[in-house]
Amino acid sequence: MVTVRAPATSANLGSGFDVFGAALSRPADVVTVEKAAETTIEVTGVGAQYIPEDPEKNTVGAVVEALDAPARIHIDKGVRPASGLGSSAASAAGAAVALNRLYDRGLSRSELVPIAAEGEAVVSGVAHSDNVAPSILGGFTVTTTEETHSVDAAIPIVVCLPDVAVSTRDARRVVPETASMDALVETVGNAATLAVGMCRSDPDLVGAGMNDPIVTPERARLITGYDDVRRAAFDAGAAGVTVSGAGPAIISVCRDGDRRGVAAAMLDAFADAGIDARAYQTRIGQGSVVLDE
Numbered sequence: 512m513v514t515v516r517a518p519a520t521s522a523n524l525g526s527g528f529d530v531f532g533a534a535l536s537r538p539a540d541v542v543t544v545e546k547a548a549e550t551t552i553e554v555t556g557v558g559a560q561y562i563p564e565d566p567e568k569n570t571v572g573a574v575v576e577a578l579d580a581p582a583r584i585h586i587d588k589g590v591r592p593a594s595g596l597g598s599s600a601a602s603a604a605g606a607a608v609a610l611n612r613l614y615d616r617g618l619s620r621s622e623l624v625p626i627a628a629e630g631e632a633v634v635s636g637v638a639h640s641d642n643v644a645p646s647i648l649g650g651f652t653v654t655t656t657e658e659t660h661s662v663d664a665a666i667p668i669v670v671c672l673p674d675v676a677v678s679t680r681d682a683r684r685v686v687p688e689t690a691s692m693d694a695l696v697e698t699v700g701n702a703a704t705l706a707v708g709m710c711r712s713d714p715d716l717v718g719a720g721m722n723d724p725i726v727t728p729e730r731a732r733l734i735t736g737y738d739d740v741r742r743a744a745f746d747a748g749a750a751g752v753t754v755s756g757a758g759p760a761i762i763s764v765c766r767d768g769d770r771r772g773v774a775a776a777m778l779d780a781f782a783d784a785g786i787d788a789r790a791y792q793t794r795i796g797q798g799s800v801v802l803d804e
């Protein structure tokens with residue numbers, strides 16, 4: 512038996528659509544696997560009632576297939592599904608790390624990234640790696656079709672999750688098919704600034720690099736109260752604010768000591784818009800950890 516804790520993640524970070532991701536120190540899924548002749552999946556925890564236990568429909572089923580590793584699998588969800596916090600990815604990442612260990616497949620963490628991404632294709636139609644990479648490797652990650660790089664970054668974060676669901680599959684339908692050269696130049700400049708900020712663990716540079724004029728404005732329209740919550744977070748001291756993943760969670764990058772005030776301001780702004788929400792005071796953290804074997 513192997514048990515792995517796989518963290519929530521925030522993808523895109525504004526300017527890095529389908530490329531940037533960050534592991535969050537909390538919340539997390541806990542995935543336990545045991546060898547079995549046939550694969551079975553049991554799901555408990557936050558939002559478990561919305562998650563299919565059929566291996567054909569659960570993200571971990573694709574990981575079992577890719578590793579040829581049938582197992583009895585228990586997923587304890589700490590990351591709510593359809594959150595923008597990499598819920599589907601956390602289970603896939605945890606299963607990839609756990610099954611690799613259970614069956615002694617000998618794959619490196621980097622080699623597990625494309626395998627876990629197969630799970631994302633099951634739910635969103637695209638095997639994007641920007642959530643599974645940080646959930647496996649930890650830190651701030653940059654993924655391309657060729658490779659993944661990860662950097663440890665000490666950055667305080669608040670993610671605020673409203674009590675509404677946005678599926679990644681639906682939110683990918685609003686992504687524009689084209690962009691102007693001006694918008695591309697602005698986005699590349701912001702993304703490069705953000706990457707330098709991560710390498711320096713500098714929340715001001717990271718925050719300055721989060722703006723994205725192409726995808727985020729379309730995604731923000733799907734989140735009631737987005738503009739007010741964003742403004743409230745900046746007024747409370749956030750260095751940068753954007754949609755987390757495909758939403759509806761909103762991520763704020765903070766300076767040390769500012770998380771409590773930013774979290775309260777974001778919750779108040781959602782409440783003013785008539786929406787219940789939960790805020791996690793978290794930080795960029797480690798990837799999947801083997802808890803027991």
Ligand SMILES: Nc1ncnc2c1ncn2[C@@H]1O[C@H](COP(=O)(O)OP(=O)(O)O)[C@@H](O)[C@H]1O
Nearest residue numbers: 569570592593594595597598599602634678679
């Ligand atoms: N192990 C899993 N954990 C979470 N969601 C899963 C899992 N397997 C399948 N799903 C499905 O994936 C969808 C949520 O994924 P997604 O829309 O990408 O949201 P998130 O941003 O939270 O990952 C839901 O329809 C859910 O039922």
Ligand SMILES: N[C@@H](CCOP(=O)(O)O)C(=O)O
Nearest residue numbers: 522529595596597679756757
């Ligand atoms: N790059 C993807 C990331 C989706 O993240 P999730 O946490 O919402 O699953 C996208 O923006 O579609």
